[in-house]
Amino acid sequence: MVKTYRDEGIVVRTHKLGEHDRIITLLTKNHGKVRAVAKGVRRTKSRFGAKMEPFSHADILFYRGRTLDVVTQVESIHAYGAEIAWDFDRYTCGAVLLETADKLVLEEGIPDTAQYRLLHGALHSLANNEHRPELIVAAYLLRAMAIAGFELSTRDCASCGADGPHDAFSIPAGGTVCMACRPPGSAAPSRAAIGLLDSLLAGDWDGADEQTEGTRHETKSLASAHAQWHLEHRIKSLSHI
Incomplete structure (x- = not known):
C-alpha cells in the first residue's frame, strides 16, 4: 500500500491532541471524511497552523498511520474563514454547514x-x-439531505404521491401531505414558504433573497427540522442563528 496520498479537503472540525498537536477532521474530495493528526500545529511558528482551521479549503499531503493519518504538507486553496469569521451571521451559518457535514458523512475513507x-x-x-x-x-x-436519500417533498403528497400543492406539512411523513394522509399534529406552513423550499431544493435562487423575513425564517425552520429529524441529532449551531 502506498504510504502517502494527496487530496483537497475542507476542515470541518479540530480538537487538541497533547500540548502542540491537533486532530483535524476534513471532508475531502476523493477520500470522504478523513481524521488526521497535524503535528506541532499549535506552535507559534507552525508551518501550516492557520491553514488547518475550520472553513479552510486546502490541498493536503497525508501519510497513512496505524490509527490516524498524519498531515505532512498543506497548500491553501481558499481561506474561507477570513471572509466568514468577521461577520457573526455568516460565521454562525457557516458553523451549521460544517457541523451538518460532519454529522452527515459518517464513514471515514x-x-x-x-x-x-x-x-x-x-x-x-x-x-x-x-x-x-x-x-x-x-x-x-x-x-445535503436529498443527496443522502432524504429528499423533502414540496409538491406532491409525501405519503401517497397525490398531486399537489398541499397545505399540510409533516416532517416525519417527509414533507407536504394531502388531507387524506395528514397525520395528527401536522403543520400548515404558508404557501410562500413551501414555494421557497421547493426553489432552494432545486437550486433556483430567482427572487429567493427578496422574500419577506417571515417567509425566510419559516423556510429555514422547516429545512432545519427536516435535517435534524433524519440526522437523529440536534444541530447545535442552529441555536445561534
Whole structure:
C-alpha cells in the first residue's frame, strides 16, 4: 500500500491532541471524511497552523498511520474563514454547514464527492456574500439531505404521491401531505414558504433573497427540522442563528 496520498479537503472540525498537536477532521474530495493528526500545529511558528482551521479549503499531503493519518504538507486553496469569521451571521451559518457535514458523512475513507462539492459551494457562496446567510443554510440542509436519500417533498403528497400543492406539512411523513394522509399534529406552513423550499431544493435562487423575513425564517425552520429529524441529532449551531 502506498504510504502517502494527496487530496483537497475542507476542515470541518479540530480538537487538541497533547500540548502542540491537533486532530483535524476534513471532508475531502476523493477520500470522504478523513481524521488526521497535524503535528506541532499549535506552535507559534507552525508551518501550516492557520491553514488547518475550520472553513479552510486546502490541498493536503497525508501519510497513512496505524490509527490516524498524519498531515505532512498543506497548500491553501481558499481561506474561507477570513471572509466568514468577521461577520457573526455568516460565521454562525457557516458553523451549521460544517457541523451538518460532519454529522452527515459518517464513514471515514469512503468517497462522497457530491457532499463535498455541495459543502464547498455553500461555503463559497457564504464567503462571497452571494445570498442571505439563512437561505444558504436552508438550501444546504435541503440538498445535503436529498443527496443522502432524504429528499423533502414540496409538491406532491409525501405519503401517497397525490398531486399537489398541499397545505399540510409533516416532517416525519417527509414533507407536504394531502388531507387524506395528514397525520395528527401536522403543520400548515404558508404557501410562500413551501414555494421557497421547493426553489432552494432545486437550486433556483430567482427572487429567493427578496422574500419577506417571515417567509425566510419559516423556510429555514422547516429545512432545519427536516435535517435534524433524519440526522437523529440536534444541530447545535442552529441555536445561534
